[in-house]
Amino acid sequence: MENNLIFVKLGGSLITEKSAPYTINYDAIRRIVKEIKEAIDAKQDLNLLIGHGGGSFPHPIAQSFRTIEGFIQTNSVRGFALCQNAASTLNRIVVDLLLDYGVDAVSIQPTACCIAENGEISDFFIKPIEASINNDITPIVFGDCVFDTIRGCTVVSTEQILTYLSKYIRPSRVLIFELVGGVYTADPQKDKKAKLIPEITVENFSTVESYLGGSYSVDVTGGMLKKVKELLKIAKRGIECEILSGQSGNIKKALKGERGLGTIIKPITLFN
Amino acid sequence: MENNLIFVKLGGSLITEKSAPYTINYDAIRRIVKEIKEAIDAKQDLNLLIGHGGGSFPHPIAQSFRTIEGFIQTNSVRGFALCQNAASTLNRIVVDLLLDYGVDAVSIQPTACCIAENGEISDFFIKPIEASINNDITPIVFGDCVFDTIRGCTVVSTEQILTYLSKYIRPSRVLIFELVGGVYTADPQKDKKAKLIPEITVENFSTVESYLGGSYSVDVTGGMLKKVKELLKIAKRGIECEILSGQSGNIKKALKGERGLGTIIKPITLFN
Numbered sequence: 045m046e047n048n049l050i051f052v053k054l055g056g057s058l059i060t061e062k063s064a065p066y067t068i069n070y071d072a073i074r075r076i077v078k079e080i081k082e083a084i085d086a087k088q089d090l091n092l093l094i095g096h097g098g099g100s101f102p103h104p105i106a107q108s109f110r111t112i113e114g115f116i117q118t119n120s121v122r123g124f125a126l127c128q129n130a131a132s133t134l135n136r137i138v139v140d141l142l143l144d145y146g147v148d149a150v151s152i153q154p155t156a157c158c159i160a161e162n163g164e165i166s167d168f169f170i171k172p173i174e175a176s177i178n179n180d181i182t183p184i185v186f187g188d189c190v191f192d193t194i195r196g197c198t199v200v201s202t203e204q205i206l207t208y209l210s211k212y213i214r215p216s217r218v219l220i221f222e223l224v225g226g227v228y229t230a231d232p233q234k235d236k237k238a239k240l241i242p243e244i245t246v247e248n249f250s251t252v253e254s255y256l257g258g259s260y261s262v263d264v265t266g267g268m269l270k271k272v273k274e275l276l277k278i279a280k281r282g283i284e285c286e287i288l289s290g291q292s293g294n295i296k297k298a299l300k301g302e303r304g305l306g307t308i309i310k311p312i313t314l315f316n
Numbered sequence: 317m318e319n320n321l322i323f324v325k326l327g328g329s330l331i332t333e334k335s336a337p338y339t340i341n342y343d344a345i346r347r348i349v350k351e352i353k354e355a356i357d358a359k360q361d362l363n364l365l366i367g368h369g370g371g372s373f374p375h376p377i378a379q380s381f382r383t384i385e386g387f388i389q390t391n392s393v394r395g396f397a398l399c400q401n402a403a404s405t406l407n408r409i410v411v412d413l414l415l416d417y418g419v420d421a422v423s424i425q426p427t428a429c430c431i432a433e434n435g436e437i438s439d440f441f442i443k444p445i446e447a448s449i450n451n452d453i454t455p456i457v458f459g460d461c462v463f464d465t466i467r468g469c470t471v472v473s474t475e476q477i478l479t480y481l482s483k484y485i486r487p488s489r490v491l492i493f494e495l496v497g498g499v500y501t502a503d504p505q506k507d508k509k510a511k512l513i514p515e516i517t518v519e520n521f522s523t524v525e526s527y528l529g530g531s532y533s534v535d536v537t538g539g540m541l542k543k544v545k546e547l548l549k550i551a552k553r554g555i556e557c558e559i560l561s562g563q564s565g566n567i568k569k570a571l572k573g574e575r576g577l578g579t580i581i582k583p584i585t586l587f588n
Contacts (some may be wrong), residue, residue: 121452124422148394151400152428156423157444159443159447167443175431175463175468179396179468180393191443191447191448196451
């Protein structure tokens with residue numbers, strides 16, 4: 045039996061203008077928030093945990109200061125502070141809009157509750173997120189820079205956060221909304237012959253991997269291959285993931301239960 | 317021997333216009349940030365942990381939804397979300413200004429890292445704050461609404477946070493900068509005969525308590541008496557606290573080591 049909790053990621057390139065630093069895509073974000081609100085209103089027992097990427101807010105800073113690598117140079121501390129500021133600035137806009145549209149959303153800042161070890165989340169204070177969900181409040185996490193026990197600091201992606209949380213707070217599904225509507229045989233923004241891969245399974249993963257090798261949609265937290273590998277960890281807990289387009293009604297449809305709008309990463313259990 | 321860590325609180329009434337909702341006192345906050353930066357530059361080994369009050373941002377919401385009392389009515393969840401949003405909105409402005417003036421500040425959101433039990437902090441994920449201080453980054457906490465194991469939610473003051481943290485991260489001093497420059501025999505804003513109490517000790521506390529009873533400077537997290545009681549808990553750990561005015565150069569002076577600008581709450585040890 046399914047529970048009513050869905051983990052949702054809103055890609056940074058979906059809600060910001062990736063080519064222009066510190067620029068929100070207000071048209072997209074307003075439509076998305078409206079779809080989320082409509083899905084919540086249509087299904088009263090739906091619980092969401094939403095994460096969003098950083099897009100053109102923290103990414104250029106993280107890239108310039110190489111924040112993911114740690115405190116590696118004299119200006120790394122400054123970079124960390126600026127990167128967190130940028131990530132939180134975007135998060136404020138997202139949460140503010142969700143509240144404006146009637147979603148009882150509360151920000152949960154990863155820097156404050158999460159520690160990494162060599163780039164992987166090793167410690168997460170999850171009580172506020174649990175309390176939030178138990179009280180019908182939608183927690184909003186985000187790709188953020190966090191302290192790291194080995195590197196000093198690093199950057200963790202929304203996918204890493206969702207993967208970690210899925211160990212302790214089991215969602216029924218994980219939906220990754222991006223500008224690109226799924227996993228393709230090549231970068232669909234560059235190659236017109238690129239075809240959507242409807243399903244990723246244990247069996248076809250090595251083929252998929254060969255398609256994704258390289259620079260397909262690279263940002264500071266890794267490209268599509270890293271995203272898929274992260275989601276496979278969730279799938280290995282028996283939880284279905286889907287990467288799909290955040291455009292034109294897809295969010296509402298998917299939250300209402302529709303499947304197969306993008307690429308499904310099939311849940312992997314000991315028995316299949 | 318003193319360590320180089322000072323806990324600083326910037327009162328909400330100092331950095332916002334308390335009479336007008338969602339209004340920053342930009343003149344005050346810019347001057348304060350400049351003083352903090354000058355103090356850091358003058359004393360290279362100085363480490364700060366800064367907390368700020370909510371002033372006219374979360375307080376009117378917290379009051380109207382009675383957020384400190386918990387999830388007591390149907391709109392409490394909405395109130396919690398709005399209150400957190402307001403607290404974080406003010407925090408963004410404070411951290412943004414600190415960064416602009418060259419302080420490597422990083423926001424640490426209490427909702428994300430702190431849980432209360434019946435109004436008192438019972439659990440706090442302090443690793444990010446420790447890592448921050450160890451890396452010469454100034455963590456910025458703030459009075460915030462948090463989840464509560466008994467009430468569902470509550471509001472914790474900056475003083476409560478500083479008290480809790482002083483158990484684990486021992487500062488040399490705690491400086492509470494307010495609009496009112498210390499503890500007086502009566503509310504100095506209402507009574508011209510009010511006199512500053514230069515020192516609070518175990519011996520004179522009951523007299524001080526009789527002065528402070530009642531409505532002196534009440535906000536949602538309690539008035540001056542609650543503040544002093546909270547600071548006495550820090551003083552009982554052998555740490556000196558001072559409540560002083562945040563006006564006109566005081567912050568710079570106090571951070572440089574000057575004492576007695578306001579009311580000192582004397583450290584209490586087993587031997588005095």
